[in-house]
Amino acid sequence: MRSRIIFFVALIAILVGGYGIYDSVLKNKDKSSVVVNEIAPQPKKDSVEYITVWRTLNNIDRGESIANDALKREQMLLTDALDEGLRSDVELDFSPSTLFNRDLPQGALILPEYITRENDPGYIDLLVTEGMTLYPLVVSNKNLISDFIRPGERIDILTVSSPSSNLSGAIEKPIRFKGVTATLFLQNIKVLNMGGEDSEQKLKPVAGKSEDGFTTIIIEIPPTEVARLALAQRTMHLEVYRSREYEEPVYADVRNVMSNYIGIEEMRGSKNKNGREGEL
Template sequence: MKTKLIIAIATLAIAIGLYGLLTEAPPATEIKVTEIVVEEHKIKVWFLRNDVKRGQLVERSDFSIRQLPESEANALGIANESNMNFDKGSVYNRELTVQSAVFPEYITATNDLEYVELVLAENRVPFVIQVDPDVIIGGVIGHGSYVDVLAIANGGSKVSFNSDELSRPQFKSISVSPVLIGVKVLTIQQGTMSGGRNNSDVTSTVLVLELTRKQVAKLTVAKRIADLEVHKSIGSYNAADLSADAGDVLADYKAIKEFRANKIIIN
């Protein structure tokens, strides 16, 4: 009897175990969570590829461009993208080191008020001279060009006649001679003023030249006594190549030369 009871209990335990195995709950469905990554907005930033000095010309090759995350750009003080000024003649207005971020305010254009001071060499003076606007046409003379300044005079005074009057004998010594050779043009400025024929507007073009004190004095006198012409310099040459008089133009013109004795002898 006791044996039958043990067998019954064992059978019941086995049955319960089998039932538990057969009715085991299915495994929970795995839920995949996809992480959504929001890409940070990027800003274009300009960096220097080499050191630059104050007054140095700006070249496109000076820069490299990087796309920085907005947070990194903000850390550099940059909130929005900016474009660099590559106008011809523009210069840096401060000294900067390689890999520095560059801002538009670090660059000075030729029409800015401080430009002349930035490009002016040591112990030089800026000097303004008005020129014929036609000289600038076609880029003949530009920022940084070198020019020759010539004086056209008639016997020590400004020429005030037209070409038809050249045959008159009263014009004895029309001449062209160099005043300055190979001086640098710092900048070109153009404007409009009234006073032309029929009160029409006239385009005024001026060059700002870089001169020594002595050259300033010489050119100031030349402006008073002669008409001035400005031409692009073509390099080293003899000053005599820039000199001429009426005899070089008119084959039958005989210029009058005055000879004076340097001593007086009384017998």
């Protein structure tokens, strides 16, 4: 009898234990299904920001004008740009009068402080080559060739002079031809601007279309040439041309253009009625 009771109690214990295990497994299964059905939160993506920057394609010299074809535009990570001291897009002024204020190697990043605009302090120092000085060359419009002269180009200055006549700004042709010569006075002179009142006029090409008035060409010359050019401008006829290489020295006198000039000169030995030698 006692053994039956023990067997019955053990059976009940086994049943209770089995039910407990079954119930535990069932609860865990329900929890797993709930976890599976829950939408997993999406991880936050960090936003990537870029800014626009500019780099040089070639070496840049101090005083060189800014040009779009000499630079390239890039997109730089904001994090990298902050290391360079940049927080926003780099905007450049591509006006022909804008100059670089320092030498820059190829591939260099261009910062706004590397350029100088026309009205900025120190601009005039960038225009003039070291060791040179500015000079305002006044040329009659009718003495300009029918070609364009732009700031930054090189010109040659030709003079026509006479030992007996002041040819600067002369309207009429000289009466006396003796000693009249034409020669290159200065070569490879850099033009800085055309001396206009506004920026558009300064950058506008100049051509000798009108015979009235004068044009001021701002050039740079060695300081040793200032006195000579000032005197030439007040005594000689001046013309300017685009600079080029010449195979022979440029020089001419009246004999080169008047085949009978020698004969005319020989007639000067004759005396007039007053006993004086004749003049041409």
